[in-house]
Amino acid sequence: xxxxxxxxxxxxxxxxxxxSIVVFGFNAGELMLYGLDETKNAECAREMxxxxxxxxxxxxxxxxxxxxxxxxxxxxxxxxxLGVNExxxxxxxxxxxxxxxxxxxxxxxxxxxxxxxxxxxxILLASVHVSIQFRMSVPDPYLIMLMSFSLMSFFYxxxxxxxxxxxxxxxxxxxxxxxxxxxxxxxxxLLPGLIILFFLILxxxxxxxxxxxxxxxxxxFHIIPGLLLVLLIALPxxxxxxxxxQGEWTEGFFLKHNxxxxxxxxxGHGGIFLITILYVLVGLLPFSVFLPQSFLLAWKQRKNNDVxxxxxxxxxxxxxxxxxxxxxxxxxxxxxxxFAAILIxxxxxxxVSTRQYQKLKAGLIVYLILMFILPIGVYIALxxxxxxxxxAWLAFxxxxxxxxxxxxxxxxxxxxxxxxxHAVVISFLVTIGVLFGYAYPKVDKENPxxxxxxxxxxxQVVVGFKLFNPAYVxxxxxxxxxxxxxxxxxxxxxxxxxxIVISREEFMNELTDIAHWKVLKKRRDTFESPTxxxxxxxxxxxxxxxxxxxxxxxxxxx
Numbered sequence: 259x260x261x262x263x264x265x266x267x268x269x270x271x272x273x274x275x276x277x278s279i280v281v282f283g284f285n286a287g288e289l290m291l292y293g294l295d296e297t298k299n300a301e302c303a304r305e306m307x308x309x310x311x312x313x314x315x316x317x318x319x320x321x322x323x324x325x326x327x328x329x330x331x332x333x334x335x336x337x338x339x340l341g342v343n344e345x346x347x348x349x350x351x352x353x354x355x356x357x358x359x360x361x362x363x364x365x366x367x368x369x370x371x372x373x374x375x376x377x378x379x380x381i382l383l384a385s386v387h388v389s390i391q392f393r394m395s396v397p398d399p400y401l402i403m404l405m406s407f408s409l410m411s412f413f414y415x416x417x418x419x420x421x422x423x424x425x426x427x428x429x430x431x432x433x434x435x436x437x438x439x440x441x442x443x444x445x446x447x448l449l450p451g452l453i454i455l456f457f458l459i460l461x462x463x464x465x466x467x468x469x470x471x472x473x474x475x476x477x478x479f480h481i482i483p484g485l486l487l488v489l490l491i492a493l494p495x496x497x498x499x500x501x502x503x504q505g506e507w508t509e510g511f512f513l514k515h516n517x518x519x520x521x522x523x524x525x526g527h528g529g530i531f532l533i534t535i536l537y538v539l540v541g542l543l544p545f546s547v548f549l550p551q552s553f554l555l556a557w558k559q560r561k562n563n564d565v566x567x568x569x570x571x572x573x574x575x576x577x578x579x580x581x582x583x584x585x586x587x588x589x590x591x592x593x594x595x596x597f598a599a600i601l602i603x604x605x606x607x608x609x610v611s612t613r614q615y616q617k618l619k620a621g622l623i624v625y626l627i628l629m630f631i632l633p634i635g636v637y638i639a640l641x642x643x644x645x646x647x648x649x650a651w652l653a654f655x656x657x658x659x660x661x662x663x664x665x666x667x668x669x670x671x672x673x674x675x676x677x678x679x680h681a682v683v684i685s686f687l688v689t690i691g692v693l694f695g696y697a698y699p700k701v702d703k704e705n706p707x708x709x710x711x712x713x714x715x716x717x718q719v720v721v722g723f724k725l726f727n728p729a730y731v732x733x734x735x736x737x738x739x740x741x742x743x744x745x746x747x748x749x750x751x752x753x754x755x756x757x758i759v760i761s762r763e764e765f766m767n768e769l770t771d772i773a774h775w776k777v778l779k780k781r782r783d784t785f786e787s788p789t790x791x792x793x794x795x796x797x798x799x800x801x802x803x804x805x806x807x808x809x810x811x812x813x814x815x816x
Contacts, residue, residue, distance in 0.1 A: 270372055274363050274379045278356040281383050281687065282392050285695045286352055287345025291395060292705050292729050292784070298322065300347040300395045301732040303333035307342075313498045314507070317728070319737040321503060323510025327495055328441040329397040342735075347395035354403035355392025359383060361403070362596040365410045366603060369565045373610075377679070378603035382595060384686035386693070387541035391592050393694070398589045400441040405593040408434030408450050413568050419478045432484035436491025443516060447488070449593070453575045457568055460560075519585045531581040537588040538577055542595060543628070544682050545602050547621035552598075552605035566604065572597040610675055622670055625682075629663035632656060645704050645782050652697045658689045706781035706790035707733065713778055713792060719754045723747055723761035723769065727783060727790055730760055748772040751795050763789035 291297045302317045315322045315330055332350035340346035359379050367375035382388050392399050408431050415427025438446025458464045463475040500508045539546045553573075556566040576594040580586060609617050637653035640646045662685020669678040702708065707729040714720055714734060722730075722740040731738055738760070741747040751757060751773065759769075763780060774796040782789045 270376050271360075271363060274359060274376070274383075275356070277380075277383055277687075278359040281389060281690060282352045282355040284691060285699070286348050286393055287343060288699055289344065289393075289694070289702050290705065290708055290729065291344055291347060291732055292702065292707060292727075293394070294728055296347075296395045297727075297729040297732050299325070299329060299397070300333060300344075301728065303330040303347070303395075304337065304342055304732065304735075306330055307334045307337050313495065314502050315499075318731045318740070321506060321510070323507050324515055325397045326440050326443055326511070327499075328437060329395070329400050332400065333395060348393055351392055351394055351396070351399035354399035355388070358392070358399075358403045358406050358596060361406050361410055362599060365413075366600050368414075370600075370604060370607070374600075374603045374607040377606050378596075378599045380683045381542070381545045381599040381602055384544060384683045384690075385542055385595070386686065386690060387543075387588065388592070388595060389690050389694070391589060396589075397442050398592060401438060401446060402593045402595070404434050404438040404441055405446065405450060406596045408438060409453065409568075409572060409597075412450070412454060413565070415479070417564065419475075424478065425480065428480050428484060429487075432487045433491065436488040439488070439492040440495065443511065445516075449576055449579060452579070453568075453571050456571050456575060460567060460571070461564070520583045529586050533586055534577055534581040534583075534591060537586070538573075538591050538594065538598065541588060541592065542598055542602075544625050544686060545599075545606075547625045547628075548602050548605055548618070549598060551617065551621065552601040555605050555608065556601050566601070569597040569600045573601065606679070615670070615673055615675065618670065618675075622667060626660075626663045626667055629659040632659050643782070643785070645784070646701060649700055649704070652700065655692050655697050656689060658685050658692065661685060662688075701784060705729075705784040706779070709781055710779045710790070710792055714758060719757040721747065721750055721754070721757050721759055723759050724765050725762055725788070726760040744768050744772050755795060755797065757794075759793040759795075761791055761793065763791050766791060766793075769793070 291300045298317050302315045302322050305316050305319070306312065306314075312327070312331070312334075315325075315327060329350070333347050336346040336349040340349065359382055362382060363375045363379040366378045391402070411427050411430035411434060413427075415424045415431060418424040418427060435447050435450060438450070440446075455464070458475060464473060496508070539549065542549065553570065556563075556570050560567040560570060573594045577591055580590040583590070606618075609615065633653050633656040636656050637650050640650040640653060662681050665681040665685070666678040669675075669681060707727055711733055714730070716734075720730070720734065720738050722738045724740070724742055726738075726740075739750070741750060747759070747769070758778065761769075766775075769775065775793045776796050778792040778794055780789060780791045
C-alpha cells in the first residue's frame with residue numbers, strides 16, 4: 259500500500275481534492291430543500307437578502323432566533339452569484355466539506371505520513387453521514403470545518419511554541435474561534451476551550467507546584483490579543499442584533515436554543531446518554547467498527563504521541579459533552595469525526611506496518627454482518643411508509659454494501675489489505691453516488707411539498723393553520739400568514755373565500771365547525787410522522803344541524 263501511494267499516485271492531495279468535490283458536489287442541486295432545518299435556514303437567508311438586511315434573521319417574516327448569521331451570509335453571497343436555488347443554498351456547505359477533508363489530510367500527513375493521511379481522508383469520504391451533513395444548508399458544516407481548523411491550528415501552534423511559527427498557528431486558531439462563534443454560538447468556543455484545557459492538564463503544562471497553580475504556558479498562547487481578535491470578529495454582530503431586536507434575539511438564542519436545549523429535551527430529540535456514542539459509531543460507518551481498537555491503541559501510546567492524545571481528547575470531550583446534553587442529535591458530534599478518522603487511520607496504518615492482520619478480523623466480521631443487514635433494513639423502512647412503499651425496490655441498489663464487504667473479506671483472507679481497504683471505500687463511494695444521483699431523487703419527488711406545489715400558483719392566496727411544512731414558504735417565495743385559532747382562520751376566509759389552507763391532519767378536527775372542507779391533497783411527510791393536508795373551503799353554508807355532524811369530503815387521496 260505504501261509503495262502504491264508514494265510512487266504510482268504522485269499527488270494524493272489532488273486526488274483527495276477531486277474526490278471531495280465529486281462526493282459532496284454530485285447532484286447537490288437536484289434535491290429539494292425539504293427538511294425542516296434546511297428549508298428554514300435557506301429561506302431565512304433569502305428573506306435577509308431580499309431586504310438587504312445583514313443583521314436580523316427572519317423566517318416567514320418573523321424573527322428567527324435559532325442560529326447566528328455566518329451560514330446565512332454564505333447563502334446570501336451564493337444567492338447573489340448563483341441565484342436563489344438549491345445548489346446556491348448548499349454551495350458553501352459543500353465547500354466546507356471539501357476544506358475539512360483537505361485539512362484532515364494535510365494535518366495527518368504532517369504529523370504521521372501520506373498513507374495515514376490518505377486513509378483518514380477516505381474514511382471521512384466513505385461515510386454516508388458525512389456526505390449528508392456537508393450537503394445541507396445548515397450551520398453545522400461551517401462549525402465542523404471551523405472547529406477542525408481551529409483545533410488543528412492550535413495544535414500546530416502548540417507544537418511550535420519554541421519557534422516563531424507558533425504565532426501563526428495561534429493567530430489562525432483565534433480567527434477560527436471567532437468565526438465558530440458566528441456560526442453556532444458559544445459552543446464554538448466552549449468545546450475547543452475544554453479540549454485544550456484537558457490537553458494542557460494531561461501534558462502537565464497546567465499543574466500545581468508549591469501549592470500554586472502553574473499557568474506559565476499560557477503566556478505563549480498570546481491569549482489577551484487572541485481574545486480581543488475573537489471579540490472583534492464575533493461581537494459586533496451580536497451587539498447589532500441585540501440592539502435592533504431590543505434583546506429579543508439574544509434572549510431567544512442564548513436561553514432557549516442554548517441553555518434550554520442543553521438542559522431539557524427539545525422537539526422530541528432526547529434519549530439515553532449511550533445514543534450519542536451510537537450516533538458516532540453509525541455516522542462513521544464503515545470504519546467505525548475499528549474505533550474501539552483505535553481508541554485503545556491511541557490511549558496506550560498517548561504519552562509518546564501528542565497528536566494521538568489530542569485526537570483522543572477531541573473525540574472524547576465532544577462526545578461526552580453531548581452525552582450529558584438533554585437534546586441529542588446525530589449532527590452534534592460530527593465535529594469529532596475528523597479526529598476520530600485520524601485515530602482509525604493510525605490504527606489501520608499500524609496494522610499494515612506490523613502485519614498484525616488478525617487485529618482486523620473481529621471488526622471485519624461486524625462490518626460484514628452489518629452490510630448484509632443494511633439493504634434489508636432499507637427495504638423494510640420503505641415498505642413501512644405508505645407513500646414510499648412502491649419504491650421499496652430501491653433497496654436492491656444498496657447491494658453494493660454486501661458486495662463490497664464480501665470482496666473485502668476475500669482479499670483480507672489473502673492478506674491483500676490494499677484491495678480489501680479500497681473495496682470497502684469504493685463500495686461506499688459508489689453507494690453514495692447511487693443514493694444522491696438516483697435513489698433519493700425518486701424518494702424526494704414523493705414528499706408532500708413536491709406533490710402539491712402545482713396546486714399553489716403565484717396568484718393563489720395561501721394561509722397556514724398552526725403548523726405546516728416550512729418548505730412551502732421557500733418555494734412560494736413569499737410569507738404565508740399563520741392562524742392559530744379556528745375563529746381567526748374563519749375571519750381570514752371571509753375575506754379570502756378561495757384561499758388554500760395548509761396544515762396537518764392532526765388539526766383537521768378543529769376546523770370542522772367553521773366550514774365544509776374539500777381536501778385537495780393529503781400526504782404523509784417523507785420520513786416524518788406528520789401528514790400534510792391542503793384544504794379549501796366549499797362554497798356553501800353550514801346549517802345548525804350540520805354543525806353537530808361535520809363531514810370531510812376527499813377529492814384526492816394520499
